Amino acid sequence: MVGALALMSFAGAAHAQSVCQGSAPSVGVEIHGPVLQVLDSERLCVALGATPDQWVEVRLAPEPLQKTSAYPANRGSLMAVAFAQNITCKIVGAEGGLPVATCKVDDQSVRALTRQPAAYTAGQAWR
Numbered sequence: 469m470v471g472a473l474a475l476m477s478f479a480g481a482a483h484a485q486s487v488c489q490g491s492a493p494s495v496g497v498e499i500h501g502p503v504l505q506v507l508d509s510e511r512l513c514v515a516l517g518a519t520p521d522q523w524v525e526v527r528l529a530p531e532p533l534q535k536t537s538a539y540p541a542n543r544g545s546l547m548a549v550a551f552a553q554n555i556t557c558k559i560v561g562a563e564g565g566l567p568v569a570t571c572k573v574d575d576q577s578v579r580a581l582t583r584q585p586a587a588y589t590a591g592q593a594w595r
Contacts, residue, residue, distance in 0.1 A: 488513040488525035492567045498558045499524060499569075503550040509542045509582070511566070512550055514557060526569040529560050531579045541582035544591025549573060549581040 486507055493499055504523060505513035516522045528546075539545070550573060557569035571578040581587055 486511070486513060486525045487520050488523040489520045490516060490522050490524040492562065492565075493524065493559045495559050495561060498556060499526075500556050501554065503553055503555050506543060506547045506551050509546055512546065512555075512571075514555055525566055526557050526559070526571070527563055527566045528579055529568045529570045531570070531577060539583050539585050539588035541579065542588075542591060544593070545582040545587040546578070546591070548587045548590035548593075550578055 487505060499514055499516060501515045503512050504515045505525075507513070507525070511525055511527050513523050513525050516524060550571075553573045555571050555573050555578065557571040559567045559569050561568040573581065582591075
């Protein structure tokens with residue numbers, strides 16, 4: 469838990485380097501755990517255990533937009549939606565050496581949640 473507390477102060481830095489050192493899961497694998505780091509509007513770190521060698525960086529898979537949103541997804545909105553939340557991610561591919569995943573918080577798409585007005589507004593505080 470000490471590592472997680474130290475990471476919390478680090479996680480706020482814009483465009484931070486990932487401290488996630490866990491191995492990328494195979495396509496089709498579903499992972500669950502708290503989000504300990506949000507690197508940008510596309511990448512986050514899921515803790516599968518207590519130490520960085522068990523933390524996995526994933527890139528969010530693109531999802532088709534249902535409608536045009538006046539609230540674009542950004543790092544702040546992803547922080548508001550996912551940081552410190554338990555998340556479920558299904559690995560659907562790989563890109564640039566990172567697993568690509570569809571992720572959900574409380575059974576709702578993380579991508580969709582980041583485009584909600586409340587996430588955009590809350591995300592402004594994460595700048």
